[in-house]
Amino acid sequence: MxxxxxxxxxxxxxxxxxxxxxxxxxxxxxxxxxxxxxxxxxxxxxxxxxxxxxxxxxxxxxxxxxxxxxxxxxxxxxxxxxxxxxxxxxxxxxxxxxxxxxxxxxxxxxxxxxxxxxxxxxxxxxxxxxxxxxxxxxxxxxxxxxxxxxxxxxxxxxxxxxxxxxxxxxxxxxxxxxxxxxxxxxxxxxxxxxxxxxxxxxxxxFPPLSLSSLESVLSSKGITESSRRLIISLSSGDLNQAIDLSETDLTKLKESTLEILRAIAVWNIEKIYKLIWPVQGKIISKFGTQKNPV
The missing domain is CATH 3.40.50.300 (P-loop containing nucleotide triphosphate hydrolases)
Structure with a gap:
């Protein structure tokens, strides 16, 4: 056990x-x-x-x-x-x-x-x-x-x-x-x-949690399929982040994500920072770099 x-x-x-x-x-x-x-x-x-x-x-x-x-x-x-x-x-x-x-x-x-x-x-x-x-x-x-x-x-x-x-x-x-x-x-x-x-x-x-594991946890919380897909794509295998995102207004998060992607597409640094900080790091890991394991 x-x-x-x-x-x-x-x-x-x-x-x-x-x-x-x-x-x-x-x-x-x-x-x-x-x-x-x-x-x-x-x-x-x-x-x-x-x-x-x-x-x-x-x-x-x-x-x-x-x-x-x-x-x-x-x-x-x-x-x-x-x-x-x-x-x-x-x-x-x-x-x-x-x-x-x-x-x-x-x-x-x-x-x-x-x-x-x-x-x-x-x-x-x-x-x-x-x-x-x-x-x-x-x-x-x-x-x-x-x-x-x-x-x-x-x-x-x-x-x-x-x-x-x-x-x-x-x-x-x-x-x-x-x-x-x-x-x-x-x-x-x-x-x-x-x-x-x-x-x-x-x-x-210890690798990131599998998509199926996150799917199972979110499904047990009654999260809709479309919301689960978004949460899993943004959580990078982090269970805490997935749960945190499940308690977030996903409509606003989607809008923020799209705005950030548009700003990144034209490399508007000022706007990127302005948009990212209010999101409080919830999607930063999606664009950040991961250090190589030992």
Whole structure:
């Protein structure tokens, strides 16, 4: 069974299960691919597999470990993600020290949403980088004994957003990892990771979701066939974007898309920018470039 509601990627699921069953778990992985394809969700799923106590199907979804993992509250799980860096924040501070109670509550709510929907991005307002503070906190805790049995797992979401200082500090941890620990880096831009970190990780590529998968999800939501075709053509295999588009006024979106195409046809730069910004990135991926995978 699957602990989290994940779509497709059966090949990678079997690959990870075989890795576990054959006792060939690597110290570090790089789960990469386009946004919304499931690489972040499978980082959570693999963590659940590693810590499930069932002797049969893993994750079983029933053992105490799976129940804790389902809410992302397992003691063996540590999450790293971009956080806002305030001017008065020292590099020695703990990552949450400079945040207000309301900011911490907002982050906790975002993580709860991630537990419910593994395709949801952990997107914190004003967060652009993963600072060295987060890595130093991991270094402080990863070598301590955990109250739970199983594997300690550190998931670094959007690992390509680590600062240079953070990357260098993280590399030192990868070079001397503690026993029974796994580091899972997720990224939609893996080429932005420093080569020495890439070389320490086992890469696993997660392709965009298939058209039939998106079709199935949208159909279950009662979206009409013509609307489904437009949404799928604009979502680039990104489930979150497809769902977001399904809740958008598609008539206005069609009009905006046609206007942008006309502006592109005559290469009216000023008009292109003027039209694209109000759409808030919903169709930018259609015209953007994708970096080559590692």
């Amino acid at each position: 699957s602990l989290f509601p994940l779509i497709n990627q059966d090949f990678n699921r079997k690959l990870l299960l075989n890795t576990l069953e054959n006792d060939r778990v690597a110290n570090a992985y790089l789960f990469y691919g386009p946004e919304g394809g499931g690489h972040e969700g499978f980082a959570l799923e693999f963590t659940a597999m590693l810590n499930c106590t069932s002797s049969n199907e893993r994750p079983c979804g029933k053992c105490p470990s799976c129940r804790k993992m389902k809410t992302l509250e397992h003691a063996n799980l540590q999450l790293i993600f971009p956080m806002p860096i305030k001017k008065d924040t020292s590099s020695d501070n703990k990552p949450f020290k400079s945040l207000s109670q309301s900011e911490i509550a907002e982050i906790q709510n975002i993580i709860r949403k991630k537990a419910e929907n593994p395709y949801e991005k952990i997107s914190i307002p004003n967060a652009k980088h993963i600072s060295i503070n987060f890595i130093r906190e991991i270094k402080r805790t990863i070598y301590l004994t955990s109250p739970e049995k199983g594997w300690k797992v550190v998931i670094v979401f959007d690992a390509h957003l680590m600062t240079e200082q953070a990357s260098n500090a993280f590399l030192k941890i990868l070079e001397e990892p503690p026993p029974k620990s796994v580091f899972i880096l997720t990224s939609s831009n893996p080429s932005n990771l420093i080569p020495t970190i890439q070389s320490r990780c086992q890469p696993i590529y």
